[in-house]
Amino acid sequence: MFTKTLSISAVALATAVAAPAFADRDQIKIVGSSTVFPFATTVAERFGKNTEFKTPVVESTGSGGGLKLFCAGTGEEHPDITNASRRIKSSEVELCAENGITDIVEAQIGYDGIVFANSKESDQLDLTLQEIFLALAKDVPTADGGVEPNPYTSWNQINPALPALKIEVMGPPPTSGTRDAFLELAMEGGCDEFEAIKAMSKDDHKAICHTIREDGAFVEAGENDNLIVQKLQANPAAFGIFGFSFLEQNSDSVQGSKINGVSPTFDDIATGDYPVSRSLFFYVKKDHVDVVPGINEFLAEFTSEDAWGEDGYLADKGLIPMQDDERKEWKASITGLNNLSM
Amino acid sequence: MTSMLTTPTRLRKSREASETRFKWFGRGAIALSLAFLVFMVGSIILQGKGALTTSEIAVTVDLSADNIDPNDIEATSFDSLMKKSLRETFPEVTSRGDKRKLYGLLSVDLGFELRDQIIADPSLLGGPQKLWFTASDDADLVLSGTVDRNLDEENRRMSDLEISWLETLEQSDSTNREFNTKFFTNGDSREPELAGILSALMGSILTLSVCFFVSFPIAILAAIYLEEFAPKNRLSQFIEVNINNLAAVPSIVFGLLGLAMLLNTFGLPRSTPLVGGLVLSLMTLPTIIIAARASLRAVPPSIREAALGMGASPVQATFHHVAPLALPGILTGTIVGMAQALGETAPLLMIGMVAFIADVPSSIVEPAAALPVQIFLWADASERAFVEKTSAAIIVLLVFLVLMNLMAIYLRKKFEKRF
Numbered sequence: 001m002f003t004k005t006l007s008i009s010a011v012a013l014a015t016a017v018a019a020p021a022f023a024d025r026d027q028i029k030i031v032g033s034s035t036v037f038p039f040a041t042t043v044a045e046r047f048g049k050n051t052e053f054k055t056p057v058v059e060s061t062g063s064g065g066g067l068k069l070f071c072a073g074t075g076e077e078h079p080d081i082t083n084a085s086r087r088i089k090s091s092e093v094e095l096c097a098e099n100g101i102t103d104i105v106e107a108q109i110g111y112d113g114i115v116f117a118n119s120k121e122s123d124q125l126d127l128t129l130q131e132i133f134l135a136l137a138k139d140v141p142t143a144d145g146g147v148e149p150n151p152y153t154s155w156n157q158i159n160p161a162l163p164a165l166k167i168e169v170m171g172p173p174p175t176s177g178t179r180d181a182f183l184e185l186a187m188e189g190g191c192d193e194f195e196a197i198k199a200m201s202k203d204d205h206k207a208i209c210h211t212i213r214e215d216g217a218f219v220e221a222g223e224n225d226n227l228i229v230q231k232l233q234a235n236p237a238a239f240g241i242f243g244f245s246f247l248e249q250n251s252d253s254v255q256g257s258k259i260n261g262v263s264p265t266f267d268d269i270a271t272g273d274y275p276v277s278r279s280l281f282f283y284v285k286k287d288h289v290d291v292v293p294g295i296n297e298f299l300a301e302f303t304s305e306d307a308w309g310e311d312g313y314l315a316d317k318g319l320i321p322m323q324d325d326e327r328k329e330w331k332a333s334i335t336g337l338n339n340l341s342m
Numbered sequence: 343m344t345s346m347l348t349t350p351t352r353l354r355k356s357r358e359a360s361e362t363r364f365k366w367f368g369r370g371a372i373a374l375s376l377a378f379l380v381f382m383v384g385s386i387i388l389q390g391k392g393a394l395t396t397s398e399i400a401v402t403v404d405l406s407a408d409n410i411d412p413n414d415i416e417a418t419s420f421d422s423l424m425k426k427s428l429r430e431t432f433p434e435v436t437s438r439g440d441k442r443k444l445y446g447l448l449s450v451d452l453g454f455e456l457r458d459q460i461i462a463d464p465s466l467l468g469g470p471q472k473l474w475f476t477a478s479d480d481a482d483l484v485l486s487g488t489v490d491r492n493l494d495e496e497n498r499r500m501s502d503l504e505i506s507w508l509e510t511l512e513q514s515d516s517t518n519r520e521f522n523t524k525f526f527t528n529g530d531s532r533e534p535e536l537a538g539i540l541s542a543l544m545g546s547i548l549t550l551s552v553c554f555f556v557s558f559p560i561a562i563l564a565a566i567y568l569e570e571f572a573p574k575n576r577l578s579q580f581i582e583v584n585i586n587n588l589a590a591v592p593s594i595v596f597g598l599l600g601l602a603m604l605l606n607t608f609g610l611p612r613s614t615p616l617v618g619g620l621v622l623s624l625m626t627l628p629t630i631i632i633a634a635r636a637s638l639r640a641v642p643p644s645i646r647e648a649a650l651g652m653g654a655s656p657v658q659a660t661f662h663h664v665a666p667l668a669l670p671g672i673l674t675g676t677i678v679g680m681a682q683a684l685g686e687t688a689p690l691l692m693i694g695m696v697a698f699i700a701d702v703p704s705s706i707v708e709p710a711a712a713l714p715v716q717i718f719l720w721a722d723a724s725e726r727a728f729v730e731k732t733s734a735a736i737i738v739l740l741v742f743l744v745l746m747n748l749m750a751i752y753l754r755k756k757f758e759k760r761f
Contacts, residue, residue, distance in 0.1 A: 027709070029612075031694075038724065041698040042532040048700055049454070057613055057709045059697040060719070077609055120497070224722050226729070245724040252489070252497040311442055313450070317532070318724060 025076040026293055028056035032066025032083030034223065035112055035177055035243060036280050039319050040083050046313070047301045053294035056081075063177045070283060071096035080288040080295060084281045085112065085177035090342055103286035106340040107299070108330050109308055111320040113244035113269035113277045114182050115256035116169075119236040125155075125162065125257040129275060132259070133190025134158045135167050136218055138211040145196045150213050170221040170228050171212075171241035178225075181278040182241055183210045186259070189275060229254055244269060245318025269320045277320070286337055296335075303331040383740070390733030393525060396535060397477035397485040399448060400516040403427040403456065404470045412467050415460060420453035424475075432507060443504050449476040449535045474518065479534040479727035484508055485517055489726075499726075525734060529700045530716065534727035537720070539738050541702045545615055545695070545710030546684060546742070552619020552706055553683050557626045558676055562665075564627075565634035565672075570660045589628035596624045597689030605693060613694040613709040621689045626679040633675020637668040670754040677750035681743055687714045713739045 030040055037060040048055025061069065063084040070082035071092060088106070096104060116132065118125070134140055135158060139147040155162035172179040191209035192198050200208070212218050221228045225242040229250050232240045239257070244264060247256050256264035260275050268274040282302075289295045301307060308314050310321050322330065403423065410418045428444050429435060435444050449455075455475050460466055466473075480499050483489040489498055491505050500508075511517050528538025572578045600621035604610045610617050641664050649659035690696060696715050703710035711719070713735065720732040 034722070037698070038532060044698065045532050045700050046450075049451075055700040057697050057699055059613065059694050061694075077605075077612065225724065226721065243724070249499070249724045249726050251499060252493055311438075316446075 027054040028081065028292055028294055028298055029079040030056050030058045030081040030083065030282075031061045031069050031079045032059075032081075032282065033063040033085040033177055033280070034060045035063075035085040036083035036109070036282065038245070038317055039109065039280070039314050040081075040282065042314060042317050043298070043302045043307055046307070047294075047298050050301075051294065051297055053297065056294075056298065067092045067283070068095075070285065071099055071101060073099045074101060074285060074287045076292070078285075080292050081282055081284050081298075084283065085278065086180060087279070087281060088283060088340070093340070093342060101285060101287070104340040105284040105286055105334060105337050107282050107284065107302070107334045108322065108326075109280050109282065109302065109319065110314065110322055111269055111272075111277045112181075112280055112318075113264045113274055113320060114178060114185070114241060115244055115247045115264045116186075116239055116241055116259065116276075117232065117247055117254045117256045118239045119232050120253055120255050121236040122165075123163065124255050124263075125239075126261060127162075127257050128260055129186055129190035130193045131158050131162070131190070132186050133193075133209075136169060136187065136212050137191070137208065138213045139208055141194045141196050141208075147208060150215070150217075153217070165237050167217045168219070168235070168238040169217065169241065170219045170231055170238060172223060172225075173220045176223055178241070178243060182276065183212075185276045185278060187212070243318070244320065248318055266315075266320060270323070280319070283340070284334075284337075286339070289337065299334055303327075303334050386733045386736050386740075389730055390735075390737045392486060392488060392730040393734035394522050395486070395519045396522040396524065397482040398474040398518045398520055399477045399481070399511055400472050400474050400518070401427050401431060401448075402470050402472045404430075405460070405467050406469055407467075410460070410467060412464075415457070415464075415467075418457075420456045424448070424452040424456055432510075440503065443501065444507065446478055447481045447504065447507060449478050450533055451476065451536055472516075476524070476535050477517070479725060480504075481508060482535055483727055485512075486519065488730075525731075529702045530698060530711065530719075531700060532698075532723075534723075534725050534731055537728070537731055539713070539716065539735055541699055542711045542713050542716035542735070543738065543742075544702050544704075545618075545699070545715075546712045548615035548703060548706050548710060549618040549622060549695075549712055550680055550684060552615055553622040553626055554676070554680060556620060557623035557630055557679070560623075561627050561630035561676075562634055562672065565631045565638060566660060566665060568631075569635045569638040570664065571656070585628050585631055589632060592688075593625050593686050594688040594692070596621050597692030599624065600689060601692045611707055611709075613697050613699070614707050615703065615710050616706040617693050618690055618695050618710075618712065619706065621693060622683040622686060625686070625689065626676075626683050629679035629682065630672070630676050633678070634668065634672040637671025637675070638664060640671065641667045666757075667759055670757040673753045673757070674750045677746055677753075681746050684743060684746070685714055685739070687712075687718055690715055713742065 028044075030044065032040075037058060041058045044056040044058050047053065059066075059079075063086055066079075066082035067084060067088060070079055072078055088104075093104070096102070116125075116127065134150075134152060135155065137150055140150050140152075142148050152158050152167060154164055154166050156164045171182065188209045191205075197205060197208055221231065221240070225246045228240040228242050229246055232238055233253050240254070244256075247254060247264060248266075262268050262274045264274050264276075269277045284295065284299065304312075305327075306312050308319065308321055308327065310324075312321065315321055321327065401424070404427065409423055409426075425441075425445055428448070429441065432444060435441055445452075452475050456473065459473055477485060480489075481504075484491055484500055484505060485508060489500070491498075491500075495502050508517070524536060525538050527540055528536055529541030531537040568578060568581065600617060604617050604620055605612055610620075645663050645667065646659055649663045650656070654662065687696065690712060695710065695712055696718065697709065697711060698719070699709050699711045701708075717732055717735045717739065720728045720735060
């Protein structure tokens with residue numbers, strides 16, 4: 001009995017290892033941003049259902065991680081497409097080029113708003129970017145042009161019109177693309193309103209604008225936006241920073257603060273009136289287009305009005321569509337497989 | 343004399359008191375851990391039970407030859423036929439936006455569902471039929487009462503208009519709640535009402551099979567050699583210490599190793615149960631080796647000596663007598679190791695198994711997810727209906743674990759020998 005079990009397992013082991021694992025890949029592989037993940041997977045699923053091709057595999061690796069995998073080389077072990085919640089950096093284009101990937105197709109798919117929200121049990125706030133910066137920065141400018149550690153502990157110290165609530169904000173950790181975008185759009189936007197900081201050298205400027213306070217007023221709540229929403233429900237005095245789609249799904253319990261007088265609504269993010277919104281992208285490896293079956297068709301599905309249009313199914317998932325003429329331009333560029341130009 | 347008697351009494355009393363105290367502390371500790379367990383499992387079951395039922399909406403579809411050619415069913419545009427039938431059910435809906443909302447009451451799969459029902463039962467063709475379709479996740483949340491329909495309109499995703507449609511349907515007995523078989527037969531989906539656990543479950547089963555067939559024979563050979571044949575010297579001590587240390591290495595390290603060695607050096611396919619199983623078997627190996635050595639050591643030496651005394655060779659003594667007696671312990675250790683592997687996500691993250699995979703995998707070289715990964719992905723999704731799916735997936739994972747542990751107990755009882 002015993003030796004039999006052993007020999008059966010040994011045989012199974014041998015066949016498992018010897019199995020022909022490397023048939024030509026007939027399935028699109030996508031990696032990249034967790035923000036674009038829900039949209040890419042929705043398109044992948046419809047594409048799989050409506051065409052003869054297999055449903056693409058979509059991995060959630062983060063924008064940076066995705067581009068690293070994407071730029072590692074060509075060949076079937078490397079992904080065909082990577083999603084990004086920011087534009088590709090020139091250093092990443094160079095990395096790609098070093099590994100022989102020179103033809104990349106860039107695709108912008110729409111916008112995502114980042115909201116500053118609290119529980120509906122509290123009042124909706126009307127903040128400016130400057131007030132957000134003052135509430136969350138590690139160092140803030142003083143009247144005489146220098147900087148000092150952030151002295152503010154409650155909102156009404158920043159602006160007497162704001163409530164006398166303790167500053168308590170939950171947001172994503174530094175690994176998150178949402179955090180990068182928040183720093184770039186909200187913090188830096190508020191920071192640049194101080195002439196003294198704007199005049200600083202590039203490094204000093206970045207150090208002040210991109211450093212979030214570490215004295216407990218800002219809490220890193222992890223990558224899971226659902227968790228932040230739940231914590232806001234439990235603590236009406238706290239604020240959270242997360243993507244627009246989570247606000248939309250939980251509109252019964254949380255509300256987005258107005259920023260510079262504009263509420264985070266679908267229309268105001270689409271027109272760009274809401275200041276904290278970013279573009280979402282994906283990148284396609286051109287060398288793979290005619291090797292892995294279905295990439296052209298996948299691009300056609302992604303850029304169809306049914307998908308990314310104003311009434312498309314991606315809008316239902318929380319993607320903010322581009323304007324009509326923008327979509328037209330991008331569609332032509334994507335389906336024409338135009339090369340990325342930095 | 344009295345002092346001689348009282349002192350022992352007092353001593354005895356204080357000893358008895360300390361025993362009682364200890365017993366109560368012990369009971370308290372058990373009660374507390376049970377309370378945690380009940381709270382955890384209870385809250386998961388309460389939250390997850392919603393995912394086990396699903397809402398259906400009945401729509402009358404005209405299946406006459408005007409709409410469907412009986413000789414060429416596949417040529418029909420099932421999506422448009424369904425949309426037309428919905429418009430006929432609510433003829434007052436005219437604006438484009440409202441029509442979209444109306445179609446949104448049903449899942450996006452409505453066309454496929456109609457086609458499947460017709461193919462399963464062609465006798466439906468010929469006239470109007472009242473057929474059942476899966477409701478969308480938003481409609482399901484309202485129908486099941488998870489979302490309060492008396493809230494202000496701006497505080498919920500469904501508008502008053504959509505809720506009035508649902509109420510019309512409810513009054514005409516066209517809504518229904520049913521056991522959610524889709525949850526067990528579908529793969530992952532972005533639409534909560536269609537999302538199922540099968541692809542992740544199959545992924546877990548395949549991954550664990552690879553893990554078992556790789557780690558079990560290697561671990562047993564290693565354990566038997568080390569315990570029965572290896573000379574006891576510095577080298578074997580060094581190996582023993584290393585195996586014990588290996589058992590305590592955080593699993594993410596094995597993931598990185600898998601990424602560097604299996605994917606980058608050997609070029610095995612990413613996101614597959616083959617790679618997942620190999621990585622997990624690295625993690626399980628030390629656990630099984632340690633358990634197997636302990637149970638080999640627990641076999642009385644008299645067995646070994648008797649066999650050798652009767653003229654058996656050391657290999658015969660080991661494989662005919664010692665190993666079978668140690669088998670129950672080895673199997674228990676193996677299953678405990680596998681159960682640990684079942685719950686791992688960290689190493690799978692590194693080798694690309696944290697991915698959206700809709701197709702159910704059928705071999706170990708096809709991309710697959712695993713149960714804990716599925717839980718992680720659903721917990722991260724923005725759609726409200728995924729909250730209950732997450733809990734339901736946790737229940738499936740727990741059931742899987744309980745089954746594995748039951749198997750361990752059964753095997754132990756079956757092979758156990760007492761002396």
